[in-house]
Amino acid sequence: MEVDDLEQQLLSQFRSLATSDRDVLITQFQKLIDGQMTDRGCEFFLDMTNWNLQAAACAYYDYQGHNQSLPEMSLVEDVTIGEGESITPSTPFSKVWRLQNRGCEAWPPGCSINFCLGHKFGGIDYLPLPTLEPLEVTEVRVCMVSPPESGIFSGQWRMKTAAGNICGGL
Numbered sequence: 534m535e536v537d538d539l540e541q542q543l544l545s546q547f548r549s550l551a552t553s554d555r556d557v558l559i560t561q562f563q564k565l566i567d568g569q570m571t572d573r574g575c576e577f578f579l580d581m582t583n584w585n586l587q588a589a590a591c592a593y594y595d596y597q598g599h600n601q602s603l604p605e606m607s608l609v610e611d612v613t614i615g616e617g618e619s620i621t622p623s624t625p626f627s628k629v630w631r632l633q634n635r636g637c638e639a640w641p642p643g644c645s646i647n648f649c650l651g652h653k654f655g656g657i658d659y660l661p662l663p664t665l666e667p668l669e670v671t672e673v674r675v676c677m678v679s680p681p682e683s684g685i686f687s688g689q690w691r692m693k694t695a696a697g698n699i700c701g702g703l
Contacts, residue, residue: 604634604640604641605700606640607632607635607701608631616687622679623678624678626679627675627677628654629673629675630672633665633669634666636667639664640665641664641695643695645661646659656677659693660673
């Protein structure tokens with residue numbers, strides 16, 4: 534069913550429903566979600582939204598959108614500059630990670646590696662990732678500069694989806 538057709542169908546059902554009978558509302562809610570939930574589940578969403586059918590449908594679809602599986606990523610190898618390695622102060626370097634899609638589905642478009650904590654080493658805030666098929670491997674490279682003073686420094690990078698869901702870390 535096309536999105537426009539679905540929207541028109543939902544609007545028509547919402548306009549034609551002018552009842553406060555709980556059984557009728559549960560039946561209508563069941564129709565809206567193609568019978569994907571028990572009466573008890575429908576009652577939960579309706580009760581949560583003060584028996585407002587439109588708000589219940591929105592809550593259900595919001596929940597479904599957040600309930601989708603997230604991409605899975607694992608660090609295969611620190612190709613350059615591994616944990617505990619030292620670099621001369623103020624030295625440009627490339628940090629390379631070898632990553633693998635450990636999930637059962639391809640990574641969706643819009644995934645990225647994002648800096649989130651510690652020292653960024655003059656690098657970028659995020660780097661787009663390719664869409665990888667399950668078990669496929671890729672290398673990600675970020676150009677950085679070591680801090681001007683000696684010491685122990687680290688930075689944390691995380692994988693995010695286009696919607697901003699965090700789903701893996703380096």
